[in-house]
Amino acid sequence: MTSAQLYSLFSILLLAVLLFFPVSKLILVFSARRLHRRLHRELEPAEIVGQRRRARFIAAPVVLVFSYLFNISLMGSLHG
Numbered sequence: 560m561t562s563a564q565l566y567s568l569f570s571i572l573l574l575a576v577l578l579f580f581p582v583s584k585l586i587l588v589f590s591a592r593r594l595h596r597r598l599h600r601e602l603e604p605a606e607i608v609g610q611r612r613r614a615r616f617i618a619a620p621v622v623l624v625f626s627y628l629f630n631i632s633l634m635g636s637l638h639g
Contacts, residue, residue: 567630574626583618587611 560568590610595602602610 567634571623571626571630574629575622578622578626579615579618582622583611583614586617587614590614 587610590613591602591607594606594610
């Protein structure tokens with residue numbers, strides 16, 4: 560791997576790690592509020608844990624794809 564490829568990979572992973580926790584928290588809040596509205600009751604701790612797992616599972620590919628596309632856009636690879 561060249562140094563440019565290593566830099567690109569490192570910057571993609573770094574941005575993905577930095578975005579993972581805020582994005583998973585945002586997805587968790589949206590998902591828990593939607594479930595709370597649908598069930599018309601407070602969520603149990605087991606349900607919250609399940610929603611947290613679901614949010615993290617969804618957040619991982621979202622931040623990786625966003626980070627990859629952002630890095631490509633920033634470095635100009637999409638513009639030719």
